[in-house]
Structures are given as C-alpha cells and as structure tokens.
Amino acid sequence: MSVVSMIFIFFLFLLNNVNSLSIKFRRFHPQLDGISFQGDAYSSNGVLQLTKNQLDAPIGGSVGRASYDEAVHFWDAKTGEVTDFITEFSFVVKALNNSSLFGDGFSFFFAPIDSKIPKNSSGGFLGLFSPEYAFEPSKNEIVAVEFDTYSNAWDPIFPHIGVNLNSIRSLGYVQLESDFKKGSVGHALISYNSDSKFFTVSVTYDNIPNFTSEISYIIDLRKFLPEWVRIGFSGATESLSFEFSTFQPNSNSIIFQGDAFTSNGVLQLTKNQLDSPIDHSVGRASYKERIHLWSSKTGKLADFTTKFSFTVKSVNSSVLLGDGFAFFIAPFESYIPHNSTGGLLGLFSPETALDISKNNIVAVEFDTYSNAWDPVLPHVGVDVNSINSIGYVEVAARHINKGFTAKASISYYSTIKLLEVLVTVPDQKPPYSVTYKLAYVIDLRFLPEWVRIGFSGATGQLVETNNISSWSFRSSL
Structure with a gap:
C-alpha cells in the first residue's frame, strides 16, 4: 500500500490563449485558496496528500483529487486555437511500513470542469475512471499522465509513466525509475505544443544526476477535451494487498x-x-x-x-x-x-x-x-x-x-x-x-x-x- 504526496512546487503556464494564465504554488497550506479537494485528498505540512496517510487507521481503498478551483480555457471554440502549456511539479511516492508492494499511483489530469471522482475508482483506476467505463473511450472525456506504481492486468509489467486518453489503458508509456520506491523526490515537466501537437512528459530525480525519463505523443487535444477544463491531480490506493x-x-x-x-x-x-x-x-x-x-x-x-x-x-x-x-x-x-x-x-x-x-x-x-x-x-x-x-x-x-x-x-x-x-x-x-x-x-x-x-x-x-x-x-x- 502506498501514499502519494505532491510536494514543493506546482507551476503552470498557459500561452497563446485569449486569457493567458500563470499559476504557482510553492507550498500547500490547509487554508490555501485556489485548490479544491475531493475524496481523501488534503494538505498537510506544506504538501498535497492525495490519499490517506495515517499509520493508525486503514488507508486501503483510498482515493482523492486536488485540482485548481477555476476553469481553465484550453481552446477557443470560435477560432479553433489551442493553448500551448507547460506544467511542472515535484512529487514523492512513499510506501508505509517499509513495504515493497506499491499501489496504485497518481496522475495529472485534464477533465471537464464539473468532473468528480467516479464511484469505485480506487486502486488501479487512480480516481479517474469507473470500472464500468474504464476501457470505453467513447464514455470518457479525460486526458491524464499517470505515474502508475502497480502493474494491473491492463498495464505493462513494470511501474510506468503513461499517457491516457479517455481510457485507463495507456497509449504510450515509459518505465518508472525504480528509485521512486525509496521515497525519492521526482520532478515532472509536462508540455504541449499546439502547432506540432506534441505532448511531452519528462521526469528527473534528485538522487539520479543526468537521468531523465521522457515520453512524447502526438495528440490533437481538441478531440478529447472540452473548451474549458479542470486541471489537477488524482491518486488512489487499493483496499487489500x-x-x-x-x-x-x-x-x-x-x-x-x-x-x-x-x-x-x-x-x-x-x-x-x-x-x-x-x-x-x-x-x-x-x-x-x-x-x-x-x-x-x-x-x-x-x-x-x-x-x-x-x-x-x-x-x-x-x-x-x-x-x-x-x-x-x-x-x-x-x-x-x-x-x-x-x-x-x-x-x-x-x-x-x-x-x-x-x-x-x-x-x-x-x-x-x-x-x-x-x-x-x-x-x-x-x-x-x-x-x-x-x-x-x-x-x-x-x-x-x-x-x-x-x-x-x-x-x-x-x-x-x-x-x-x-x-x-x-x-x-x-x-x-x-x-x-x-x-x-x-x-x-x-x-x-x-x-x-x-x-x-x-x-x-x-x-x-x-x-x-x-x-x-x-x-x-
């Protein structure tokens, strides 16, 4: 069982939009304006905790979301213009009781502004999809970058960083560096170029100099997302493991x-x-x-x-x-x-x-x-x-x-x-x-x-x- 923490910095730029936007959080305080919480997510000690984090209480079957509380103008329906964006955040995935078994992970997501945590979406569904529609792209409207720490039946056989388009099954992925299990601080950068339609994810770690995990995927995000979206993080653990x-x-x-x-x-x-x-x-x-x-x-x-x-x-x-x-x-x-x-x-x-x-x-x-x-x-x-x-x-x-x-x-x-x-x-x-x-x-x-x-x-x-x-x-x- 693992706990997912988002720490240090969340930094978002949206460029070439009618209403350019810049968001920056260096620390997350309990009474912080600008963040909406769902499920078990909360802030503590200056970080976002996406799932339960209490050694004296059950933490299985936990799911939570933390998102920016205002709608983000992602593309213009009149002109068809799509924003370029870049977001950076630092994170820690940490096991409890020195367990070697991790589960399940977290994601950075884009979804409709009224998006809520689906029912029964703990575990491998990462708080993003219901079990009924997790594999039906026509029933979903979400783009996510998942940091998946456990290999479910639909996953690669190793922990991975994946790009998900309306499905829990990643279209593209790269192996997640094994040092994340040691509670290493990871730094993620996700960017999108609207001209080339290149969606790029890169991750580095403090304790692994000169190492970068990177994945790129060509996506026209207008085909998957509404004009106005919610952005944020979602995480989940399994009930029993x-x-x-x-x-x-x-x-x-x-x-x-x-x-x-x-x-x-x-x-x-x-x-x-x-x-x-x-x-x-x-x-x-x-x-x-x-x-x-x-x-x-x-x-x-x-x-x-x-x-x-x-x-x-x-x-x-x-x-x-x-x-x-x-x-x-x-x-x-x-x-x-x-x-x-x-x-x-x-x-x-x-x-x-x-x-x-x-x-x-x-x-x-x-x-x-x-x-x-x-x-x-x-x-x-x-x-x-x-x-x-x-x-x-x-x-x-x-x-x-x-x-x-x-x-x-x-x-x-x-x-x-x-x-x-x-x-x-x-x-x-x-x-x-x-x-x-x-x-x-x-x-x-x-x-x-x-x-x-x-x-x-x-x-x-x-x-x-x-x-x-x-x-x-x-x-x-």
Whole structure:
C-alpha cells in the first residue's frame, strides 16, 4: 500500500490563449485558496496528500483529487486555437511500513470542469475512471499522465509513466525509475505544443544526476477535451494487498495444513525429503486472514489479482510427475478433505470430487498428471466445485518437468465476471518464454462472502515437489 504526496512546487503556464494564465504554488497550506479537494485528498505540512496517510487507521481503498478551483480555457471554440502549456511539479511516492508492494499511483489530469471522482475508482483506476467505463473511450472525456506504481492486468509489467486518453489503458508509456520506491523526490515537466501537437512528459530525480525519463505523443487535444477544463491531480490506493517476496519459517501470516511447510525461503506444499517417502503427500498453505470476496449488502463483487512464482520439480530425475497444485478460494473454515492425495490435489474428497452440489470451492489447478477425468496432457485448469476442470489449457511437458520457475497471474474482473489466468514459463527457444492464457466467465457469488485463499498440493504414487517462491494479492473490497 502506498501514499502519494505532491510536494514543493506546482507551476503552470498557459500561452497563446485569449486569457493567458500563470499559476504557482510553492507550498500547500490547509487554508490555501485556489485548490479544491475531493475524496481523501488534503494538505498537510506544506504538501498535497492525495490519499490517506495515517499509520493508525486503514488507508486501503483510498482515493482523492486536488485540482485548481477555476476553469481553465484550453481552446477557443470560435477560432479553433489551442493553448500551448507547460506544467511542472515535484512529487514523492512513499510506501508505509517499509513495504515493497506499491499501489496504485497518481496522475495529472485534464477533465471537464464539473468532473468528480467516479464511484469505485480506487486502486488501479487512480480516481479517474469507473470500472464500468474504464476501457470505453467513447464514455470518457479525460486526458491524464499517470505515474502508475502497480502493474494491473491492463498495464505493462513494470511501474510506468503513461499517457491516457479517455481510457485507463495507456497509449504510450515509459518505465518508472525504480528509485521512486525509496521515497525519492521526482520532478515532472509536462508540455504541449499546439502547432506540432506534441505532448511531452519528462521526469528527473534528485538522487539520479543526468537521468531523465521522457515520453512524447502526438495528440490533437481538441478531440478529447472540452473548451474549458479542470486541471489537477488524482491518486488512489487499493483496499487489500499483501506481498511475500520470501517465506520465513516463523511467519505468522501463513496457515499450514497437512505436509506444507517453509524451507529456504519458499512454501513447500508437499513433503520434500529424499531420505523418507514423499508419495501420497498433501498440504495447504493459506493466508491467515479472511478475504472479503463480495458484499451481501450491496451485492458488489471484488476485483482481485494474485501473482505468484512457482517451481515444479521431479524427484531423482524422473520424467514422470504427480500430481500438481492449485490456487484456491474456499470457505474460511475449509480444511484438507480426507483421502485427497494424488489427483484430488488436496481439494476434494474421493466421494464428492465430481459432485458439484457437494462442494463450495473455486481453484486454478496446475495439473501435472492425467487422471481419468483430466485432459491427456498436463494442463492449467479452472475448477468450480469439482475436480473436473470446466476450462483448461494444455501445457507442453518440457515447460513443467525441467524445474523452471514460472510466473502466474490470476485476475477477476467483477463487472464482466471474468476470471483470467496467465502463466509464463521459460523456454529454451526464442523468445525464451511462453505464456499460456485461460479465461472463464463466472459469477463468484456462489462462494461465501468471506473466504480463504491459498495453495494446495498433492502427490500420489508419482511424486514431485511443488514450491511457491513469491506471492502477492490485491483486492478492491
């Protein structure tokens, strides 16, 4: 979770306009005239705070805007003349509690003068777009430069500076320098030349001399914005997030069942000792807190994304593996069923594994052995109340039996009820990685309002080791 602060200077020039305008703020005081606040934004200690910034209170799901309180004449409807402008500001993005997980970022925006924070626009929507219309340019009227600190499903895979035109998906972007995570002071300059229609963003940092991040994009801003606009900043954080870059034996954030344990900084889901039998092993590792999946009061479902890296390894150089592991969502009181080793993956009992009326679980399985109910090849599958996957993608054997570390991303988009799975594995051939994709439309409200999330793994007569080396999770509720 991060807090976004705008500090030091906000400096705006508008040139070649009927009414030229110059604005300058060196510090931001609580009673300062000229700034309008929405949501959680406020001023403190001479800076603008766009989101909540209190260590003794929840700061998740925070969203705020701070904007100039007068309309800015951006272009002339009579003459078609568009203003040139330049704006400069300094900023700090800072994590709380020394967390390495940031989210979500802030933006400088141009919007209609009556623009307000959309509903449910926290997290990756940055207080700019509603989830319903975030990807529909025809439904929006906003231009923004985003400083995005977390990679959502629609984002590049790295923190970035992006130019957004009526959509949360950036049309152009450049990587955000990693030193921003250290609370470095950044200095942004955004300019527009109406003749060339060049929209340019450049960012420098105090602690990185002779370094500039820059992006340029050709835009006719008259096509996207009204004659009179509001200018300002918008920022947001996500409601729930956690991240484990490593797993410590004494961590109290993970609940273990069965044979699961931690060793050498990773989660081991099944037995992993060459000097003792490791067949017919089963284990679970789950987050200790319950997760709010949907609201019984409003019916609103959470949007969520979980990412993890994992390794499946054979034992004694065997080419035969068994049986796999899964990421699961289940009732909070869920435990490992009896006799659920092997192909049941610690998720289902043999008696009810194929009876959807007797189960209450959703899982994404990474299945390395073909049982009677499985496809003929190893696969990634979506399981809904049954061990029989309702959707799957087959995986080449060479991608799972070599002990490679793979990366998985599982996202749920509540507005379209879409569960999306992406799995990227190294490959020995160019481009040296392969991504498997799987999507399934499902309304998750058949699950309890509050759920447990975690991993489950099992071996049968065939064995393997299933290790999770990192894990992050973010949700909008």
